[in-house]
Amino acid sequence: NAGVTQTPKFQVLKTGQSMTLQCAQDMNHNSMYWYRQDPGMGLRLIYYSASEGTTDKGEVPNGYNVSRLNKREFSLRLESAAPSQTSVYFCASQTSLDEWQYFGPGTRLTVT
């Protein structure tokens, strides 16, 4: 039981490049979330998926797209990376019975 996994762990991109951050959970949770964490800013919600087939915007969705591929997987795509997207990205999953969110280990992304 791996919990929530994220790939890659680290990534450096040049401005304008695109990439997809992958997240998978093996806990049969319905809801999944993408957050970014910047120094002094706390965690900010980018997108979430309350159930398979649905996605919704969070606080800071601009510049990102998401795909809920199936119940296990929720990916985050940066179409044209910008230096302002340098951050640590966390994926989380949550059951619908309670609000216990389990976080993945994070992806540290640097855009130069």
Place this chain on the structure above:
Amino acid sequence: QKEVEQNSGPLSVPEGAIASLNCTYSDRGSQSFFWYRQYSGKSPELIMFIYSNGDKEDGRFTAQLNKASQYVSLLIRDSQPSDSATYLCAVRASGTYKYIFGTGTRLKVLA
């Protein structure tokens, strides 16, 4: 914009003392409140949640909620150096499953 406010700290307490961490929120309709612990370089880990006014105790941790004052606190009794971390307060925005996090309070427990 719904907000969650925390003092960034650091809050320094001696080993064995009670650490008191505070959080205020702006969304009066919020019903769910959470405390996460985050060690440096690691991901957040949920340690307490509270839905009703009053106190909720779990081991050395007590969460306190006062909806009238829009105030949530976390007490850590018998603080240990291993409790040194950043503590994040989170609130579920009313009518949604979106979670708003505070910027966190850094706690240092001095041996």
